Amino acid sequence: MATYQLNVNGQSKRVDVDPSTPLLWVLREELKMTGTKYGCGISACGACTVHLDGIATRSCVVPVSLIGDRPIVTIEAMANDTIGRVVQEAWLDKDVVQCGYCQSGQIMSAVALLKATPKPTDTNIEESMGGNLCRCATYVRIREAIKSAAQQLK
Amino acid sequence: MRAARKSEDDLHLNRRSFLRVSTAAAGGLLVSLYLDFPGQAQEGGRPARIYPPDAFVHIKPDGKIVITVNRLEFGQGVQTSLPMILADEMDADWSQVIGELAPAADVYKDPVFGIQMVGGSGSIAHSFQQYRELGARTRALLVAAAADRWHVSPASCRTEASVVYGPDKKSARYAELADEAAHRPVPEKVSLKSPNEFRLIGKRVRRLDSAAKCNGSQRFGLDLDLPGMKVALIAHPPVFGARAKTVSDKEARAIEGVRDVFEISLTRGTGVAVVADRFWQAKQGRDRLQIDWDLSGVEQPDTSQLRSKYQELSRTQGNVAVARGDEKALDQIAAGNRISAEYEFPYLAHAPMEPLNATVRFDGDRAEAWVPSQFQTMDQMAIGEVLGLKPEQVTFHTEFAGGGFGRRAVIDAHVPREAAAIAKRFRGTPVKLIWSREDDVRGGYYRPMHAHRVEVGLGPDGMPAAWRHVIVGQSLVAGTPFAAMLIKNGVDATTVEGAADTSYDIPNFHVTAHNPTVNVPVLWWRSVGHTHNAFVMETLIDELATRARVDPIDYRRKLLKPEARKLRAALDLLAEKIAPGRGKLAKGHALGISCHESFDTAVACAADVSIENRRPRIHRVTVALHCGLAVNPLTVESQFQAGIGFGVTQLMARGAITFKDGRVEQRNFDGYTPPYIVDAPAIVEVYIVPSTEPPTGCGEPPVPVISPAVVNALARLTGKRYRSLPLATL
Numbered sequence: 070m071a072t073y074q075l076n077v078n079g080q081s082k083r084v085d086v087d088p089s090t091p092l093l094w095v096l097r098e099e100l101k102m103t104g105t106k107y108g109c110g111i112s113a114c115g116a117c118t119v120h121l122d123g124i125a126t127r128s129c130v131v132p133v134s135l136i137g138d139r140p141i142v143t144i145e146a147m148a149n150d151t152i153g154r155v156v157q158e159a160w161l162d163k164d165v166v167q168c169g170y171c172q173s174g175q176i177m178s179a180v181a182l183l184k185a186t187p188k189p190t191d192t193n194i195e196e197s198m199g200g201n202l203c204r205c206a207t208y209v210r211i212r213e214a215i216k217s218a219a220q221q222l223k
Numbered sequence: 224m225r226a227a228r229k230s231e232d233d234l235h236l237n238r239r240s241f242l243r244v245s246t247a248a249a250g251g252l253l254v255s256l257y258l259d260f261p262g263q264a265q266e267g268g269r270p271a272r273i274y275p276p277d278a279f280v281h282i283k284p285d286g287k288i289v290i291t292v293n294r295l296e297f298g299q300g301v302q303t304s305l306p307m308i309l310a311d312e313m314d315a316d317w318s319q320v321i322g323e324l325a326p327a328a329d330v331y332k333d334p335v336f337g338i339q340m341v342g343g344s345g346s347i348a349h350s351f352q353q354y355r356e357l358g359a360r361t362r363a364l365l366v367a368a369a370a371d372r373w374h375v376s377p378a379s380c381r382t383e384a385s386v387v388y389g390p391d392k393k394s395a396r397y398a399e400l401a402d403e404a405a406h407r408p409v410p411e412k413v414s415l416k417s418p419n420e421f422r423l424i425g426k427r428v429r430r431l432d433s434a435a436k437c438n439g440s441q442r443f444g445l446d447l448d449l450p451g452m453k454v455a456l457i458a459h460p461p462v463f464g465a466r467a468k469t470v471s472d473k474e475a476r477a478i479e480g481v482r483d484v485f486e487i488s489l490t491r492g493t494g495v496a497v498v499a500d501r502f503w504q505a506k507q508g509r510d511r512l513q514i515d516w517d518l519s520g521v522e523q524p525d526t527s528q529l530r531s532k533y534q535e536l537s538r539t540q541g542n543v544a545v546a547r548g549d550e551k552a553l554d555q556i557a558a559g560n561r562i563s564a565e566y567e568f569p570y571l572a573h574a575p576m577e578p579l580n581a582t583v584r585f586d587g588d589r590a591e592a593w594v595p596s597q598f599q600t601m602d603q604m605a606i607g608e609v610l611g612l613k614p615e616q617v618t619f620h621t622e623f624a625g626g627g628f629g630r631r632a633v634i635d636a637h638v639p640r641e642a643a644a645i646a647k648r649f650r651g652t653p654v655k656l657i658w659s660r661e662d663d664v665r666g667g668y669y670r671p672m673h674a675h676r677v678e679v680g681l682g683p684d685g686m687p688a689a690w691r692h693v694i695v696g697q698s699l700v701a702g703t704p705f706a707a708m709l710i711k712n713g714v715d716a717t718t719v720e721g722a723a724d725t726s727y728d729i730p731n732f733h734v735t736a737h738n739p740t741v742n743v744p745v746l747w748w749r750s751v752g753h754t755h756n757a758f759v760m761e762t763l764i765d766e767l768a769t770r771a772r773v774d775p776i777d778y779r780r781k782l783l784k785p786e787a788r789k790l791r792a793a794l795d796l797l798a799e800k801i802a803p804g805r806g807k808l809a810k811g812h813a814l815g816i817s818c819h820e821s822f823d824t825a826v827a828c829a830a831d832v833s834i835e836n837r838r839p840r841i842h843r844v845t846v847a848l849h850c851g852l853a854v855n856p857l858t859v860e861s862q863f864q865a866g867i868g869f870g871v872t873q874l875m876a877r878g879a880i881t882f883k884d885g886r887v888e889q890r891n892f893d894g895y896t897p898p899y900i901v902d903a904p905a906i907v908e909v910y911i912v913p914s915t916e917p918p919t920g921c922g923e924p925p926v927p928v929i930s931p932a933v934v935n936a937l938a939r940l941t942g943k944r945y946r947s948l949p950l951a952t953l
Contacts, residue, residue, distance in 0.1 A: 070479060087479065087503065094503045103446035104439015106625070107502075108576050109660040113892035116576060144439035160437045164429045164857055167865055168298030169436030170443060170576040170625025195901045202892065204576045204626045205298045206868025208903040210861065 073133050077102070078146035088134035093117045095133050096143060104144040104173045108202065115201035118174035119143050125181035125197075144173035152222060153180050159218035167205035175201050179215050188219055273411060274353060276361040278330045279309065282401040286385060288313075289321045293331035293339065294346045295597050295631070296324060296432065297575075297624035298865075299922045300858040301346045303431045305354050307855060308347075311423040312358025312416060313365075315397070316385035322431050327599040327619035338600035342632050342747070344822035344920020347854055351918050359413040361404075368403035369395050418852070418915050427857035432623075444595035444622035445580045449653040452582070453482060455645045456505040456657060458495040458512050462523055462885035463667055463742050465516045466493045474511035480504030484512070487644045490637045491667075491744065492521070496645050502657060522742035523885025526672075529741065530567065533674035533695045537565065541693055541735035542713035544723040548731035553689035556680030562770075563678045564763060567947045568696075568755045569879035571670035571748055571872065572663065572895055577625020579658035579666075581642035585650055589616045594639055595624030597632035605636030609643035628749040628869070633668060634703045664895050665887040669880050670748030671697040673718075673755045677763060680731075685771030686782060687764075689731040694718055694756070697745045698738040714738070717747065721756030721927065726787035726820050727764065727779075743882070749869065750923035753821040757927030758873070758934075758948070761817040765935040766944060775816040775935070776827075789825035789849040792912045794818055796847035797827035800910050809833070812842065815936025817928045823919035825849040828867075828928035830904070832936035837953045839874065839933050841904040848909070848924070851916035859921050860909040866925025868903035873930045875902065878949040 075082045077100060084099045091110075096102045096119070105128060108116030112127035119128045120142040147153030156179050166172050175198065182189055182197035189197070194215055203211065281289040290309050296302035302322040310320050325331040325339075332339045335349040362382055369387040370377040372395065380389045385397040418425070435441035460466065472484040472495070480500040487496050495512055499505035553561070582593040583606060590610050596602045596619075603619040610617070624631055642656035658666060673696035682688035698715035700706045709716045714723075714736045723734040748754060768778035776798050783791050801814070808814060811833045818827040831843040846863050853859045872878050877896035881888045889895040934945040937953065 086501075087507075089507070090501075090503045094501065097446075098448075098501050098503075101448060102439070103442065103448070106443075106576070107445065107578065109892050111660075111891050111893060114576070148438055157437045161429070161433050164433060164861060166430065166433050166436040167300070167861065168576065168624065168626040169432065169441055172436050173439050176437060191905065198900045200899070202576065202897060202899055203865075204574060204628075204869070204897060206865045206871070206898060206903050207861070208868055208898075208900045209864045209905070209907050211900065212905065 071134070073136070075133070075136060076138060076140045078142055079140070084133070086133055088132060090133050092119070092128040092131045092133055092136060092141065096128065102143055102145055106170055106173055108171065113200070113202070114171070115178060116171045116174040118177040118201065120177060120181060123184070125178050144177060147176060147180065150180065152183050155221045156180050156183065156214070156218045159214040159221065163210045163214040163217060165207055165210040165214050167207050171201060171203045175203065175211055179211070179218070182215065183219060183222060187222060189215060272334065273409065274330060274357055275409060276357055276364065277405060279357050280313070280361045282397050284398050286316070286396060286398045287319050287321060288315050288385070288397070289323050291325045291331070292322050293325045293333070293350065295341045295595065295621055295624055295627070297341070297595065297597070297627045297631070299341070299346065299862065300430060300855065303428060304347060304855045304858055305350060306431070307423045307428055308351060308354040309358035309361075311421055312355045313362045314382035314384065314422075317423060317428075319385060320431070324621040324623065326621060327603040332600065338598070340600065340632060341597045342629070344824070344923045346920070346922070347918050348823065348920050351854065355415050356413060359415055360409055363410050363413050364404040364407050365397050365400045367407055368400040372403065424854055425852065425856070428855050429857065441623060443577050443625050444582070444593060445577050445625070445657065447582050447593050447622065447655060449582070449584070452653040452655055453498050453500060453649060454502045454505050454655050454657060455496055455498045455642070456509045456659065457487070457641060457662070458497070458509050458514060459489070459662060459666060460492045460494060460516055462516070462518055462521050463744060464491040464521045465518050467495055467514050468517040469515040470495055471513040475508035478504055478508045478511065481508040483648070484508065485648065487641065490635045490640065498645060498649070498654065506659065518885070521885070524741055524743050524882040525884065526881040529672060529882070530674070532739070533672065534565065536695045536737045536739065537674045537676035537693045539693070541695070541737040544712070544714045544719040544734045544736050546733050550731070550733055552731035553678055553680045553691050556689060560681040561678060562681075562766070564676070564946055566675040566755070566759050568673040568758070569881065569949060570672045570743065571878065572880050573628040573630035573746075573748055574663060574892070574895065574897060575624070575626030575628060575630055578660055578663055579630065579638050580656060581639045582653055582655040583639070583642045583646035584653040585610050585643070585646045587650060589618070590643070590646070591618045591620070592639065593620045593622050595622040595627070595631060596639070597627050597629070598636065601634060602636045602639040605640045606643040609640050610647055629747040629751070630668060633746060634700070634705060660891050664880070664889050664891055667744035668746040669743065670754060671699070671745040675755070675759045677759060679763065679767065681767070685767070685773065687729045687767060690729045690733065692722060692734045694722065694734065694736045695739065697741055697743070699745055699747055699751070701738060717752045719756065720752035721819065721821060722760055725760055726784055726790050727760070727782045728784040742885070750821055750926040753819065753923070753927040754873065757817070757819040757821070758931050761819060761928070761931035762934055762944065762946070765816065765931070765938070769938070779816070779818055787820065787825075790818055790820045790827070793825045793827040793847045793849045796910050796912055797829060797845060800847060800908070801829045801845050811940070813936040813939035815932040815934065815939065817932040817935060819927045821924045821927055824921060824924035826924050826928050828932045830929065830932035830936050832933050832940070834937070834940060834953050838876065839937055839950070839953070841871070841933060843906040843908070844904040844929065844932070845908045846910065846925070846928070847912065849912040849914060850921050850924070851914050851918045853911050854918050856911055859911060862921045863909045863925045864907040866922070867907050867929045868898055870926040870929035871898040871903055873948050874933060874950045876949060876952065
């Protein structure tokens, strides 16, 4: 066990965990922030996507010991993020979700995409969202919602 | 606004039975246990049950209306559409409606299947009438309460948006009337709205669960966090049915947070459970177990051997599923007018996004369970059995599930059983069993592998005159309580569905099946037998159309049975919608057609496909469907758009579970790879045939049509036929 001071959604959080513990499980089990999901544990599905230092990151493969003071932003903070809120609203407007399990990760990837590329092309969308698996395959509406959010942000 | 229905005066009050209602201090209709009705009327050989509104509707003092959903919500949208049905008949204010998943209880059993479950695309089809009547009964109780209060006739009252209006501008909110309504006898007969009176049914209504699923607050089974809860993982045997011979757990126990390590019995063989405070501790502990497995007497499946065995079996006649016309007709057709085709399909994992899990707390004389379950009745019974309790001693909460596709409807209930066996050792402590993704990919319960062999003889008009079809694949239900219902003449109906009952009119038509036994647990996978049977039927019919030089839609229309009117309507609508673009496909693109009816819903599909990087690229899919009355056309559209994408799983290069020396060769999403955004169609246009017929399911019917449509397009591009899945590199 070791003690870490993490910057999560702008708040300082102290956790006592094994250094190998992935950020995903620190968020879910220590900080009780279960919006970030476990899907595969090998960064193959994107359900665990968070922003680490502003970059969309698979939290299931990042040991807590490697995070340091880099800011962590999760789905729980998106309502207070200018772009995050617009993306969430687009998701609601387009009725994107089905089972919904992957959608935290989808939204985190979409927000990262729109922060870097305000007017994404289909190719940009496929590249940025390409690692986020939706087993329900709500991809048609995910595309629509991203384009709609981009319009709103113009 | 709607006038009160005249027939309300004739409401037939049931005097045999008054609802057992207890009034909470806070007031309102209370959810209480079902009170069985004696002397139920028989209707169509089945008891016409009157469902008590208080088990389904809770009107809170603040006006919120909680409607209980007798199903699992796992993406299909019933947590919105079932409340829509009830709220419409009840004239509830939709903005105040909340959908809540029902715990396991008799009253929440599927009215047709008789167990509490989601399957067979039956949620709306089986509960449409039930929820309409519940809404109408609730409304009648509220109207009667208001009428009594005002000393007026119920017929002089009308309702809208959770308010009863009476003569002389009288009005009362439902919330004010709930207590009085709850103490009234439930009317046996109620009149239902006519379709032109619907306010919600048939409208595009957005999902009630969207916001929570977009801000991270939706709790799924895996998110459950109870005081003192422990997390368990199980080391499963590498071959189904193997048993742990020796276990070295010293290193596992040394991991901080690991509380116990012990062997447990599984439905097949044994495993080793690791229980810890946290997931990561349990996983580290499990990774450090050294287990020597006893494989003696355990069959070790091997895909290449199974392939040869299945191919051989497919060349012999199996048990007869259908025998229409002359079995010898085929042999009288000249060789030049006969086609013979062999098909292969692999095992497929469901791989829902939320890994399998179950949480159980055992308290000695009772237990509590939290399970994202498609089969509440079976899961509750299984937990009770493991713990030596009656089912009703197990309080069973239905948790939201991150997908399922059949994987959470398991007859042997192995996951809840495992959780219960572990919880039994931790009396008073809730234990959450998690199946890691590796456990899921390697853990069996797959869509079975299949081989098909079809011989077709053509008539002088180029239409099939004789069809001899052999299907080989494991039974899903042999040896289970479902066998009596589903196995007829030695044939598992789920093996041949979509082929034996084809919508095509083929005069001499013979389908037989072999259901071999293999040491691989198998399970229904979204759309079940239709996954492979629609592929075979629709690729072969397309091949015949090409051979006859007839348009693939016209060929199908010509071949449909007269009674296949839903499918004909869907094909007609598809033809109309794709007509403008049909001659204008981009260079290198081709259009593939398919149609198929499953679960009483008919679907016609056109896929615009090109080849990129030696894989199919699906640019646009157009779907026309007939599902009777579309209760929520927005949900229907979403189910079809995404269900089409789900169906692409079958075409993925790594869309197969294979075995070598008894072991699954894939491990996670890197080896078994479902469709990502680039693999699924970018655009799916959905058109619904207008209908007021009873609604039929939309969860499964999207799946079967896409794979054949895509390979039919590929066949147009390459001139080759694709009969083996997963689809090899083009």
